[in-house]
Amino acid sequence: MTMNRYRISALPQLILSILAVPLFFISPGACAAELSITEFINEFTQNYYQQKFLAQTELVKKHGDLVPKAVNQLIEETKKGSKSFEERMFLLNIASAMAYMQRHLHGDSAPLAEVDPVIKEEMEQEKKRNAELMKWKEEERFLGNFVMKQHGKALEEAGLAPVLYPHWKHRLLFECKVCHNSIFRMQRWINRISQKKIVAGEQCGICHNGKIAFSANNDEHCGKCHIAGKPEAEKLHNPDLIDHAEIKQVAERVGAQWHPENLINGRLPVDRFGLIDWLKMKRDNVFVPIASLQNDYKERTRDNKILFISKSNFVNNVLFDHKVHSDWIDCSSCHPAFFRDKLGGNDMKMRDMSKGRYCGHCHGKVSFKFADCKRCHSQPPNEQVDALIRPTMH
Helix, strand or coil: CCCCCCCCCCCCCHHHCCCCCCCCCCCCCCHHHCCCCCHHHHHHHHHCCCCCCHHHHHHHHHCCCHHHHHHHHHHHHHCCCCHHHHHHHHHHHHHHHHHHHHHHHHCCCHHHHHHHHHHHHHHHHHHHEEEEEEECCCCCCCCCCCECCHHHHHHHHCCCCEEEEHHHHHCEEEEHHHHCCCCCCCCCCCCCCCCCHHHHCCCCHHHHCCCEEEECCCCCHHHCCCCCCCCCHHCCCCHHHHHHHHHHHHHHHCEEEEEEHHHHCCCHCECCCEEEHHHHHHHHHCCCCCCCCCCCCCCCCCEEEEEEEEECCCCCCCEEEHHHHHCCCCHCCCCCCCCCCCCCCCCCCCCCCCCCCCCHHHHCCEECCCCCCCHCCCCCCCCCCCCCCEEEEC
16 A cells, blocks of 8 residues: 555544654555554544544454554554644544444453543643643733743742732833833743842842832742732732822832822723723823833834724724834834834734734733724724825734
């Protein structure tokens, strides 16, 4: 028979990529002849995917002697490479189907006894993985908060909870450009934050030095950051629990301004998703964050607008205001890494943004969600506006 790994058209590409063994074309009468383990697995898999149960039955009836080795080979295949849970379970489900038919048709329970514990262990591990992922969802429910859990084992040994970093609380005092990109690159997990660097006066230690903010080189302060999962973390993802006196005190120390008297009932304004409306706070002069830690810093903003014509008739156009954005961030935060600095040079689509590209680098992570459509799609198509025009936006 001629070996060909990619010619069983009934199997989707995902399944083909899972099978690290070569696939063969099997003629209708091939079952009567001797099959190799690989050929047996390929034919069984094809029948399994196409739900040809009678063909599977006949195959196992005639080649039951191959089932034990086939099951073992599929189990071993799950251990190779970096397969996902779904890919491993696909292979194990095929092995399980073989093993059940082997027990039913030949009274041989050994293959089933081999594959069942593997499936059970795989399910247990996936349950643990999901539990670990969901464990911090509550902590990160407020946009911009994230749990720094990459050193989980070392933290556990030291009796410390992970750090819960609240972007919003820092944003009350500092514009984004204070940290990005001079101190931290604007991408999660890429900065390799460590206590060693912080204590040395790098990263968070640039501010947490006992002068600008509490010192990170003081064991008494550990609980101020290592707070994820603790009851006291509630104040970091519930703006209603904000301590105005504390914020005002810190603001005065760093050179920012905090005017809680301009808030209605002392509450931060929020959008319909319960997220802070930062532009309203600026308009109402609730806060004036600092733009740099350097005394000789010169503010640089770009004051023009770009009109994106929506391709859909049922939504308004998008009016992008450079000044609103460059008040917060440096031009280098977006150009050229995420946007080509050329009108019409970026083929932006909502599906790409939702995956973290273009505007999605911030929106949905630290800035308002895409679900709040009218925050961007706010310009009526028949209304004149003084702006550069970008023809279409998908």
